């Protein structure tokens with residue numbers, strides 16, 4: 001460490017840290033659920049603010065910490081207009097991966113929703129194998145699956161584990177949507193303290209997509225959110241998922257400005273890959 005100004009404001013505990021200097025604010029933490037899936041340490045930059053031109057010098061402290069931990073993947077999500085920050089990332093080998101939207105339907109109490117045409121219930125553990133079968137094939141547009149530098153199987157595994165862990169999660173809840181005995185869709189939701197029902201993950205069984213079940217399942221889940229007292233529903237969708245965007249647009253969700261996602265990947269292979277091991281729940285704040 002050579003910059004005494006930045007050093008004064010830098011601290012690090014295990015795999016998390018903050019640089020808070022006059023030039024740069026950068027806060028990072030390990031995402032242990034991703035580390036468990038990929039078999040090497042994975043970090044997430046949770047906040048990034050470039051304050052002046054010298055930010056680049058202070059950024060070097062993050063690189064030192066990252067390399068000391070043997071990190072091979074770092075994610076960062078930024079509001080769409082943070083171009084100084086995105087340029088700093090791009091100058092340091094981050095690659096743009098996607099834009100995401102976080103559409104919201106508010107004022108749920110006052111909305112007149114049709115009675116559900118599909119059955120919604122908390123998922124039982126006996127449903128888990130069928131739900132995992134959907135989850136393993138449904139998330140084809142997601143960043144861990146599409147970044148060509150990452151193993152797509154680890155991407156699929158990540159979403160399966162998220163689904164699996166939601167069954168015992170303290171605040172996330174998994175719902176199954178059925179037509180008779182046929183599983184149509186699943187949702188992993190979380191009721192936030194401000195009365196927002198956040199939809200983390202959801203999918204229609206690929207075998208019945210394109211037959212109108214998506215709209216019916218989403219309407220049934222809005223009904224369920226209203227019934228459980230939510231004032232609004234919010235989710236996160238990658239912009240390339242145009243089918244999902246159409247579902248939300250037609251249901252009347254509003255689209256605030258998007259966010260950009262970046263990945264930094266150290267590409268050389270570890271000597272002995274030990275991928276997709278262990279099981280760690282999504283207890284922190286996961287980026288979809």
Ligand SMILES: CC(C)(COP(=O)(O)OP(=O)(O)OC[C@H]1O[C@@H](n2cnc3c(N)ncnc32)[C@H](O)[C@@H]1OP(=O)(O)O)[C@@H](O)C(=O)NCCC(=O)NCCS
Pocket residue numbers: 138139140202203204205208209210211212213214215216235236237238241242243244246247250
């Ligand atoms: C997105 C998804 C939920 C849509 O479910 P679906 O059962 O195929 O959708 P439906 O048949 O009910 O169609 C509902 C609407 O989706 C949109 N849609 C469906 N297929 C589409 C396509 N091929 N192209 C564009 N829009 C499409 C349309 O707006 C359609 O309504 P319309 O036919 O009245 O125009 C489903 O594709 C899915 O589960 N995808 C994988 C997981 C995922 O993306 N989850 C959402 C993440 S936020």
